[in-house]
Amino acid sequence: xxxxxxxxxxxxxxxxxxxxxxxxxxxxxxxxxxxxxxxxxxxxxxxxxxxxxxxxxxxxxxxxxxxxxxxxxxxxxxxxxxxxxxxxxxxxxxxxxxxxxxxxxxxxxxxxxxxxxxxxxxxxxxxxxxxxxxxxxxxxxxxxxxxxxxxxxxxxxxxxxxxxxxxxxxxxxxxxxxxxxxxxxxxxxxxxxxxxxxxxxxxxxxxxxxxxxxxxxxxxxxxxxxxxxxxxxxxxxxxxxxxxxxxxxxxxxxxxxxxxxxxxxxxxxxxxxxxxxxxxxxxxxxxxxxxxxxxxxxxxxxxxxxxxxxxxxxxxxxxxxxxxxxxxxxxxxxxxxxxxxxxxxxxxxxxxxxxxxxxxxxxxxxxxxxxxxxxxxxxxxxxxxxxxxxxxxxxxxxxxxxxxxxxxxxxxxxxxxxxxxxxxxxxxxxxxxxxxxxxxxxxxxxxxxxxxxxxxxxxxxxxxxxxxxxxxxxxxxxxxxxxxxxxxxxxxxxxxxxxxxxxxxxxxxxxxxxxxxxxxxxxxxxxxxxxxxxxxxxxxxxxxxxxxxxxxxxxxxxxxxxxx
Numbered sequence: 001x002x003x004x005x006x007x008x009x010x011x012x013x014x015x016x017x018x019x020x021x022x023x024x025x026x027x028x029x030x031x032x033x034x035x036x037x038x039x040x041x042x043x044x045x046x047x048x049x050x051x052x053x054x055x056x057x058x059x060x061x062x063x064x065x066x067x068x069x070x071x072x073x074x075x076x077x078x079x080x081x082x083x084x085x086x087x088x089x090x091x092x093x094x095x096x097x098x099x100x101x102x103x104x105x106x107x108x109x110x111x112x113x114x115x116x117x118x119x120x121x122x123x124x125x126x127x128x129x130x131x132x133x134x135x136x137x138x139x140x141x142x143x144x145x146x147x148x149x150x151x152x153x154x155x156x157x158x159x160x161x162x163x164x165x166x167x168x169x170x171x172x173x174x175x176x177x178x179x180x181x182x183x184x185x186x187x188x189x190x191x192x193x194x195x196x197x198x199x200x201x202x203x204x205x206x207x208x209x210x211x212x213x214x215x216x217x218x219x220x221x222x223x224x225x226x227x228x229x230x231x232x233x234x235x236x237x238x239x240x241x242x243x244x245x246x247x248x249x250x251x252x253x254x255x256x257x258x259x260x261x262x263x264x265x266x267x268x269x270x271x272x273x274x275x276x277x278x279x280x281x282x283x284x285x286x287x288x289x290x291x292x293x294x295x296x297x298x299x300x301x302x303x304x305x306x307x308x309x310x311x312x313x314x315x316x317x318x319x320x321x322x323x324x325x326x327x328x329x330x331x332x333x334x335x336x337x338x339x340x341x342x343x344x345x346x347x348x349x350x351x352x353x354x355x356x357x358x359x360x361x362x363x364x365x366x367x368x369x370x371x372x373x374x375x376x377x378x379x380x381x382x383x384x385x386x387x388x389x390x391x392x393x394x395x396x397x398x399x400x401x402x403x404x405x406x407x408x409x410x411x412x413x414x415x416x417x418x419x420x421x422x423x424x425x426x427x428x429x430x431x432x433x434x435x436x437x438x439x440x441x442x443x444x445x446x447x448x449x450x451x452x453x454x455x456x457x458x459x460x461x462x463x464x465x466x467x468x469x470x471x472x473x474x475x476x477x478x479x480x481x482x483x484x485x486x487x488x489x490x491x492x493x494x495x496x497x498x499x500x501x502x503x504x505x506x507x508x509x510x511x512x513x514x515x516x517x518x519x520x521x522x523x524x525x526x527x528x529x530x531x532x533x534x535x536x537x538x539x540x541x542x543x544x545x546x547x548x549x550x551x552x553x554x555x556x557x558x559x560x561x562x563x564x
Contacts, residue, residue, distance in 0.1 A: 048072055048087060053126060057083055057134055068092065073137065076121075081137070083121055088131035102131050108177045109204045115525060116168035118188070118200050138200055140191045143249070144184035152256035155289055157196065159323045160498045161187070162250045164199035166316035167517065169246070172204055173239035173312060179204055180237060182245040183226040184252065192533075196498060224268035225258055229303050232269045240305040243315055247300030247308075250319075251277060255284040259301070277301055292322035317513055320502040321423075324430055410476055417472035422464070424508050425471040431507040431549045432478035434500065434542065450474060497534055500541045507549045519544070 048059050048070070057074040064071050069088040076083050092098045106123040113119075119136040126132055143161065146153070153161070165187060172179065179186075181203060189197035222231060228244035231237050251259045259277035262268045277298070280289050296318045302308045309315040417425060433443045450470055457466045505516050523540055527533040 046070075048085075053085055053132060053134070054122070054124065056122070057085055059085060069131075074134070076134075083134045084137050086133040086135065088133075090128075090130055093125070093129055093131040099131060106133055108175070111175060112172055112177060112204055114168055114171040115521065116164050116199055116201060117171065117204055118202050136200075138188050138190050140189050140197065140200075142185050143187040143189060143253070146189055147184055147252065147256065152284070153253045155254060155293060155323060156496060156498055158250060158253035159293070159319050160196050161189070161199055161253065162246060163316040163319055165201055165246055165249075166312040166319075167521070168199070168201040168204075169239065169242050169312035170316075173242070177204055178237060178239055179242050179245070180231065181222045181226070182242050182249065183223050184249055187249065224262075224265045225260065227268070227272065228305075229273040230305060232265075232272055238305070239312065240308050240310065243300055243308050243312060244302075244305075246312075246315070247297055250297055251280075251283075251301070254280060254289060254297075255287065257283070259283070273303060290322060293319070296322040313514065313517075316517075317506070320506050321427075324427075324499070324502045324506060413476050413479075414469070414472040417475055418465070418468045420468075420508075422467060422471070425468060425475070427506045427508055428549070429471055429475055429478075430503045431545055432475045434503050434545055446474070497538055497541075500538060500545070504541050504545055507545065509548050511548055516548075 046062055049062065049072070051059050053059065053074065056078060057076050059072045059074045061073045062070060063073055063084065069086060069092070072085045072087065074083050074085045075081075088098075088102065103123075106120065110120040110123065118138065120133065121136070122134040123132065165182070169179070169182075179201070182201070186202045188200040188202055190200055192198055224232065226245045226248050228237065228241040231241050248258055248260075260268065260271040260275065262271055277283070280287050280294050280297075296315075299318070300308055300315060309318055417428070420428075433447075453470055454463075454467050457463045501520060504520065505513060509516065511519070520541075523537055524533075527536045530536055
């Protein structure tokens with residue numbers, strides 16, 4: 001019994017398709033019956049199977065067929081690797097305009113060298129004039145197959161896939177290549193021994209052959225279910241059209257189905273241009289998605305390109321920020337589940353032995369801040385006292401005013417932190433939680449208490465300043481825990497790797513987000529072949545979060561009044 005060239009599953013004698021993956025088998029895989037000298041079945045009629053392509057590739061099996069052509073699995077014996085050959089239908093290959101566009105787009109796709117984009121090996125014409133494209137062969141499954149098998153994905157995994165797609169889109173858009181047919185079947189999830197799937201985007205640029213100027217009449221560009229309003233209405237498209245398509249894919253990952261479903265291209269045009277997608281909770285009752293993530297998704301699905309994130313990098317950053325709750329949640333209404341409690345009852349963080357509480361610090365710190373920042377002399381006599389007649393009594397001994405203690409290092413840290421925007425503070429808070437060494441369940445409890453406190457500020461207190469004070473106290477406390485700890489080796493490894501990546505990419509740092517994306521990509525490439533790759537990435541990320549995050553330690557402030 002032979003094995004399938006695609007999945008290596010055993011193939012029964014006489015089978016024309018693999019029983020596991022369903023590909024069409026070549027004649028070479030039809031076993032000869034012992035003693036008869038004849039094949040157990042007739043070779044398949046597909047003329048490509050067994051054929052040599054430009055003397056480099058030998059076609060072994062058919063993987064699928066679509067409107068543009070067929071896709072085959074091939075061997076490249078000269079270097080001992082497999083490839084995927086995409087063959088354009090002969091009647092399209094003979095069209096001069098199609099051939100011209102194919103060459104242009106194939107060259108563009110071949111220029112894209114990014115780990116998240118499938119590699120193009122070769123392209124051209126076979127001796128009979130048929131156009132072909134040879135590309136990287138991947139072991140894994142498409143996102144469409146994953147969704148069919150699993151129904152939907154959890155938000156962390158969905159965002160992890162979407163941000164990897166963003167990296168591919170960013171690389172392509174910077175080189176003038178727009179995908180225009182981004183959909184789950186064009187997103188490959190490459191299996192790895194450990195950790196989340198590695199994403200590869202397929203068919204960059206080649207999808208433009210499906211329609212537009214100079215192509216077969218009546219063929220619509222792209223797939224209507226995943227097309228942007230401007231694409232469906234024949235307007236010029238740019239990279240923001242791909243971001244809309246990615247929003248559709250993300251919606252499907254979260255809910256298990258696309259936001260719009262119709263039975264004709266005309267109906268899809270109406271839905272994409274005129275209808276709003278259902279809120280996620282209505283599309284999938286019982287689904288719990290962070291409000292900030294849903295808001296980010298809806299921005300990507302805006303009808304106007306100008307209302308969407310303008311680049312793939314921006315969308316990726318917004319998705320990570322939304323997932324990690326680092327966006328300004330003042331835009332997200334939070335339920336008021338209880339009346340404001342007295343300041344002394346405010347529970348901020350579990351610290352002592354991992355169980356005790358640090359209560360009232362933020363509130364007390366906020367009021368102390370207010371009193372320290374009051375104008376000097378505010379406690380002096382009222383203004384009309386200056387108009388009172390002078391008293392000629394003998395001078396009395398007046399006690400010297402109490403000397404206000406100099407602000408401590410913690411006070412200076414808090415003051416410096418409160419001067420920063422809330423979004424930066426929440427990003428720094430995530431960094432501090434990673435380095436604190438606290439178990440993740442205790443951290444999550446503290447963050448829930450922080451959110452409850454933010455939702456219920458004491459009466460008469462400025463909500464923004466109160467929120468900054470809460471954040472500053474949490475950050476300072478968790479920094480202390482990090483300094484007290486035995487080092488990075490004492491930090492529990494109970495966080496998902498994707499979450500650690502998000503902290504690294506969203507924290508405040510002198511390294512720009514693009515530089516950190518590049519660092520992370522290089523780290524993954526360097527460790528890809530290691531058996532413990534994820535552990536190496538995890539440890540390195542902890543070191544980077546510790547070393548490259550801006551702790552924003554305050555500088556010593558010289559008070560000019562002291563010199564007088």
